[in-house]
Amino acid sequence: MSVEKESPERLKKEIELLKKERGAVIMAHYYQTGDIQDIADYIGDSLALARIASQVKEKVIVVCGVHFMGETAKILCSEKTVLVPDTDAGCSLADSCPADEFEKFVNEHPDHTVISYVNTTAAVKALTDVVVTSGNAREIVETFPKEEKIIFGPDRNLGNYINGITGRKMLLWDGACHVHEQFSLEKTLKLKKEHPDAKVLVHPECKKPMQLIADKIGSTAVLLKYAGESDAEKFIVATESGILHQMQKEYPHKIFIPAPPSDSTCACNECSFMKLNTLEKLRDCLKNMSPEIIVDEKIIEKARRPIEKMLELSEKIK
Numbered sequence: 001m002s003v004e005k006e007s008p009e010r011l012k013k014e015i016e017l018l019k020k021e022r023g024a025v026i027m028a029h030y031y032q033t034g035d036i037q038d039i040a041d042y043i044g045d046s047l048a049l050a051r052i053a054s055q056v057k058e059k060v061i062v063v064c065g066v067h068f069m070g071e072t073a074k075i076l077c078s079e080k081t082v083l084v085p086d087t088d089a090g091c092s093l094a095d096s097c098p099a100d101e102f103e104k105f106v107n108e109h110p111d112h113t114v115i116s117y118v119n120t121t122a123a124v125k126a127l128t129d130v131v132v133t134s135g136n137a138r139e140i141v142e143t144f145p146k147e148e149k150i151i152f153g154p155d156r157n158l159g160n161y162i163n164g165i166t167g168r169k170m171l172l173w174d175g176a177c178h179v180h181e182q183f184s185l186e187k188t189l190k191l192k193k194e195h196p197d198a199k200v201l202v203h204p205e206c207k208k209p210m211q212l213i214a215d216k217i218g219s220t221a222v223l224l225k226y227a228g229e230s231d232a233e234k235f236i237v238a239t240e241s242g243i244l245h246q247m248q249k250e251y252p253h254k255i256f257i258p259a260p261p262s263d264s265t266c267a268c269n270e271c272s273f274m275k276l277n278t279l280e281k282l283r284d285c286l287k288n289m290s291p292e293i294i295v296d297e298k299i300i301e302k303a304r305r306p307i308e309k310m311l312e313l314s315e316k317i318k
């Protein structure tokens, strides 16, 4: 028996009503489906979402993104209720860095400063000196003296990229994102041949060969801004395909083409975790005030400082 889909218009009305009733604010990452991006009060990259979470007045924050994004909001505002429409929305990159193994690695290098990408669990952040996102990693690494010994985790591609542009030799954790590592260099080059006037936009979680053909490397927000500021009319986009919704919405006269994954039979440039969130689940979480993000108090205490440090540093280097 097929289950009838609820009308999006009706769902949106219910969400607006429930949001008012609950005194909630809705934040969405650029990788969410278009309908969720359109109904959100705030939309942004990981850095913007962390910044906004630390500033909003509302007592209930709904994070339409993945689990670590909900945790980041909870760590920054532990007195608030943080909801995520589907708490199974994990992250392969965060999963590639289990806290116990990372702790062992950190303990083996006691003279190192620990810099962690925001795509980590709260427990990994609790082992960290300063958190970064792809939007501020370079600038934050450069606030440390050249000779500083640094551990960088968990993304090896972002870590290698930052090492390359800063001349550092940070020790890297060997983690990666299953979506960003899927892009095919060969197919992207073929696409570029068909569209020689297109600029190639690449997220730094992609492998080095993809980075080497990029006209711009950056976080989702950086790529979006570049697409607006560039004179080019066409872009090949090597990051999760959700960003295309916002690119097309903000620059309707420009053309955005998703970079092809190696396996053309799958939708591998979609993050299956991000796409677990739906309008129905967003409505239900506001209705039931669940699922809620819960983080252990002791972990919150340790993980707050490195995130706040990131926010302070990125204010200074803005």
Ligand code: 13P
Pocket (backbone or CB within 6 Å): 044, 045, 046, 047, 119, 133, 134, 135, 177, 205, 218, 219, 220, 221
């Ligand atoms: P941004 O920090 O660019 O938003 O990226 C988050 C993410 O999950 C990338 O895969």
Ligand code: SF4
Pocket (backbone or CB within 6 Å): 066, 090, 091, 092, 093, 094, 119, 177, 178, 179, 180, 205, 240, 271, 272, 273, 274
């Ligand atoms: Fe994690 Fe990759 Fe999904 Fe980003 S795209 S949330 S890094 S699995």
